[in-house]
Amino acid sequence: MALVLAGLAVGAVLLTRTRTEQARVTGDYYDATVLSDDLLTSLVDQETAVRGYALTRDPAYLAPYRAAEERGPADFATLQRKLEGSPQALDRLQVAARAAGAWQRTWAEPAIADVRTGGTLSGADLDRGRTLFDAVRREYSAYREVLGDERDEVRDALSRDVGLLFATLVAGALGALGACLALLAALRRWVTGPVEALATETRTVAAGDLHHPVHVEGPPEIERLAADVEAMRRGLLTQLGVLEAAKAEVEASRLQLEEQARELQRSNTELEQFAYVASHDLQEPLRKVASFCQMLARRYEGQLDERADQYIAFAVDGAKRMQQLINDLLAFSRVGRLSSGFADVDLEACLAVALRNLSAALEESGAVVTHDPLPTVSGEAGLLTQVFQNLVGNGVKFRGDEPPRVHLGVERAGDEWLFCCRDNGIGVEPEYAERIFVIFQRLHAKDAYEGTGIGLAMCKKIVEHHGGRIWLDTAAPGGGTTFRFTLPVVGPQEGAATAAPVTAAVGAAAQEGDR
Structure with missing residues (x-):
């Protein structure tokens, strides 16, 4: 040196x-x-x-x-x-x-x-x-x-x-x-030899023989290194066992998912068959029953006693209600299954169509509908129109003593539009906040408010089909009912401005939603 x-x-x-x-x-x-x-x-x-x-x-x-x-x-x-x-x-x-x-x-x-x-x-x-x-x-x-x-x-x-x-x-x-030649012999004996032996043991383990123990004699440093390699081998052996068990679980889960997918495919096929039967085979005899009951009521009205006329009226009403239930169930089953594909939808136009459909009910009740400027979203125009029509129709149908007032608000919340439909009607008790979105669930007798109890369930399915959520805001101040729902933002949009009152004009016959 x-x-x-x-x-x-x-x-x-x-x-x-x-x-x-x-x-x-x-x-x-x-x-x-x-x-x-x-x-x-x-x-x-x-x-x-x-x-x-x-x-x-x-x-x-x-x-x-x-x-x-x-x-x-x-x-x-x-x-x-x-x-x-x-x-x-x-x-x-x-x-x-x-x-x-x-x-x-x-x-x-x-x-x-x-x-x-x-x-x-x-x-x-x-x-x-x-x-x-x-x-x-x-x-x-x-x-x-x-x-x-x-x-x-x-x-x-x-x-x-x-x-x-x-x-x-x-x-x-x-x-x-x-000097190097002099040191080489010593290094060969005290360092290189044990390191080569350790490398040989390590290669044996790396080749896949994880059960081969690693033990090398030599300087203390080499022995400690060999002990670390042996500990790593044992750790790998343990992890390999865990991975094999996890692999078996994943394979079992995959087989289970495949079986569930096949079951789901069979269920979808059966649902399509049911929809076909409901739309053709069930409605045809139902129309005959309703038609003949109506003919019976017209032709023999007053010729039988009062109770017979009442029974005939019950039969006609039941046939009509059954037909409406079948149509609503068909519409509910088609959401998300029979899709025409998403496109940019102007919600202002959807609301205008919904208000035209509700024009008769709006005029008869003296309702006033106001709304914030509505954005453009990605979805199906017909389905989103149905959401507005059901929510506004509910606000008009379940009204109190005062003329109905319905307001549609919207604001940007990150990557979502947050919509609010608020009315001054009779309201909904907080304990029914989840029940009202279940299909065919009603909070009132059919004599008090007409409908099949599928309107809010339809809204929930349509909103979730568009990637959003809908709920009853039980913490909203004031009376009436407040529904909130979200839809994804499709691109840069301007924020909602101040609401401008819009009074519904007379148009086509009303097609109301219901709770």
Whole structure:
């Protein structure tokens, strides 16, 4: 280790020197050489430009001269910074720069001014300019020679240091190799062997033999590691048992679900058959019974005693009620089963249709229906119209002494629209909040309020078919009844505005909902 540390210290010193010298050769001296060539080229372009202008009087020839004047000071300043570590080359550069400045001041600028004012340069003037520029070339050549000598010295030093660094690295590598060979035998005996044995045991377990115990002798650390692997093997064995039991349960559940799905399919088939029978086979004889009972009532009214007329009236009423029950049951069974597909539905239009259907009842009762601006949702227009018709119809049917007042409110609640249907009717006791949504459940005798008791059950099934909920708000302030229900928001919608009263107009015959 001492040998390695000593070699590293020497190598670090040599590496630092090598990096410094390399930076000077590839950085400062290279950049200085390139900038020097660029400056000399710029001076040659300037001299050529002045001579061309003197011979042709064309100002376009002076473009290289002026361009060199603009970038020359910046390039010269950069070159001086690069040569800050080379005083001799910097001095020679200053001499060359003074020679270039003398040529520019004493010949180039006067020559340009003389030609611009109409003068002509003689051959002697041109020779004098050439002589001055030859002096500039000589000074730049002397500067380049000094620069090249200094660069060669640094390059030679770099080569020597690289050789020393290589020799140091080779010696350090040989020393390290010897130390590694010495350590290898010990590591092989005390570390590598036990680790390989542990790896073999682990691979046996990883191959699937979880019942194979893991035990390795060696250093305490390796033995503790083997104990951890053995504990992990036992844990995996326990988890495998749990997973196998869970898999068996999942498989049993899957088989049970498949059996339930088959049962559900059979139930749906039977329900469709029942719907067909109810809509065709049951209604036809029922229509005959109702028809003949009505004929009996018309033809023999007054010919029998009062009790017989009452019995006939009961039979006619029972047949009609039975027919209505069958129709309502059919409509209830078709919700969600016979679907035309969801589309964007304007609830304003649905409410308008519902109010037209209820127009006779609204006019007869003097009811006033108000509502907030209603949004557009995704669903089936006919079913949503039925919800509004049943809720508003209930508010009109189960009214008190005052004329009915029904209000439909709506507000945004996260990803749902929350609707509220509030009336001033007779209300519903809180203990019946769940019962009223059960099919054919009625809170009043049929003589007090007509209907089959399927209206709110229909509303519940339609709302849930559209992904919403409906309930009786037993905590709403004031009298009357308040129903609330939700529908999903289908996209960005504006919030509900202030309600605007809408009084129902006379339209088609009313088709009321019921509790």
